Amino acid sequence: MNAQAQKVATPAGEQSHTSPRKVSGAEALILSLLAEGVDTIFGYPGGAIMPVYDSLYHYTDQVNHILTRHEQGATHAAQGYARLAKKAGVCFATSGPGATNLITGIADAQIDSTPLVCITGQVASHLLGSDAFQETDIIGISNPVTKWNFQVTRAEEIPATIAKAFYIAQNGRPGPVLIDITKDAQFGVLDFEYKKCEKIRSYRPVPQLNQGQVLQAAQLINQAQKPMILMGQGVSLAEAENDLQTFVEKTGIPVASTLLGLSSFSTHHPLYVGFLGMHGNYGPNIKTNEADLLIAVGMRFDDRVTGDLSRYAQQAKVIHIEIDPAEIDKNVKADVPVIGDAKEALQALLPLVKARSHQDWLKEFDNCQKVENEKVVSKTMQPSTPKLKMAEVVQALSDQTKGKAVIVTDVGQHQMIASRYYQFDQPNSNITSGGLGTMGFALPAAMGAKIARSDREVVAIIGDGGFQMTAQELGTLMQYQIPVKMIILNNSFLGMVRQWQELFFDRRYSFTEMVNPDFVALAKSFHIGAQRVEERNQLGEGLQNMLAHQGSFLLEVVVEKETNVFPMVPTGESISNIRLE
């Protein structure tokens, strides 16, 4: 930074708390972000946000800005960052196309409850509504996919709006917030003073536990003969992993996980019975329809978990522990809702539940796993085919990283295989796009995750299709030297869609075959280490090379082209009709 620049801007300093000082709206934005403890911003500049970038220029010693290669990449990076940093990820984008490019990531964050604060520049307020250059109604566009949004047209509104944005994004059920700031508000001058938002009268982020509900829940738990816990992302959002484990070990209740719940409970724990849903494990799916009590903790009964609702757990009583009252009875009727924070709820329940064990019931899950091992796992782990299978790669990675890496998955067959076979042994180790199923998520999300937790090994597992949706972020990895490891499981197909075509559309492979580039050469053009593995006997060494490599590294693994992920609950089917082959 040059000397003149430093003179122009005196960073926030202690004085700002007592005597307000005059700054531009743009600088007020940066100061507000600093006051919120923001250390990283993912963004992309343009005309309508130039004053903000100009202010940012003076604060690069206090905040790290990552120039992604596409605004969508910025949002996914911010999501990956948010999931591991446990605080809001921040994005900048310009008006018009910059802002609309954020939408996919914002929608993803909304449906997967990820806190984001997205700042967009907007045309000057006197031009609003006139179809000015790069004007787009981003407030209108983002309404359905944000937890809250607001357009700032006056500089003085900036500090309080940013404070509110962080409060809303990070409290209660987290979500994305978008703040649109007109260019004249960025140029305008205000007396800067920052007060954190502590309360909004119309919003109660964490409903208070109702003791009656807790007592009723405890009673059901104590009476149950075949209880089962369905764990969702709410456990990790509430940082309730230890509380869940204590609760489970006391009650002896088996735990199954949704896609976003994975890693919140060790896969090695004797009470862990597996992954729920469409490509989940056989046992937990089948047994959902035999249990007498389901205890849902921070999950929302997504249709990928429930299959046909009219044939879902009709025999079971349901306890639904959930922070968002709108989730109660949305899909599955709760006999006992426990509305509140998962950690508080589990702690309140703990002294009320009896120490028990459910050995016979657990044995049923074991038996199911035996069936699954025989019919599914063994075939995919020790295949007779010459080509590698995805599961072997994930298994080898799991072994080499001892289940302790952060696995960031994209969307498709490789995602389901990674979720099935990576043996998570540490919380906060699974980052994926669940609710929206956004191809192109993994590479930028892994980038953000690595920035949030440089101490952890971050491995992205990506399909050949999804990789090409955000491959330009290799440039970001290169520029900022972010040591992310990438595995492309290359089947030269949009595999998951091809699987459906094979099973439900008489093998009409309509536009799912891909002619791919040389991924290794592509990575190398970005000066990123890369290797291709085609043979089974090269796999171990390839993974070792990748993990040992200092910087980012791309390992392309050529896998069998036409293979299906099983088990599978076909769409609209009951989970009892889960197919093993």
Place this chain on the structure above:
Amino acid sequence: MEQEQFTVTVFSEDNIGLLNRITDIFTRRKINIDSLTTSASETEGIFRFTVVISTTLANVKRIVKQLEKQVEVLKAFYYDEEDIIFQEVALYKISTQALAQSKAVEKIIRANYARILTVEPEFMVIEKTGHESETQDLFEQLKPYGILSFVRSGRVAIAKPMKRLSSYLAELGQTL
């Protein structure tokens, strides 16, 4: 489940963008909004939306929770017709000639407890307050005399239960 008509009232902060957020919650479920009225409420700074929809009981319950989930919504309620007193107002523009030519129009106005707001040389405007069936009825009766223009307002409704918004909010630990 059977479709019924419900009146949904939403109390919110006074923010321009909220109208869209609220209507989105209905439209994303492809629920047609029969009428929508926005106005101030009895509490200063608190806005009130009155939305009339036809849907199932289970759905309206879900919708009310999704409305309340909006950060700037304080509280939402749903009512069936029994729970509320409601009115709509309709205006009818007809040619002044029609009134002059026959006594019938005057009779219709009297019988329907409607009133004449203005009489101009060419046209007059009649107002009728009531339920939709009543204002529609008047419409049918005036039709033979030529209705030049017709408009009906959205529903406004007051709930019968005596509990006030502030006491609901107090229960929720919120204050105004």
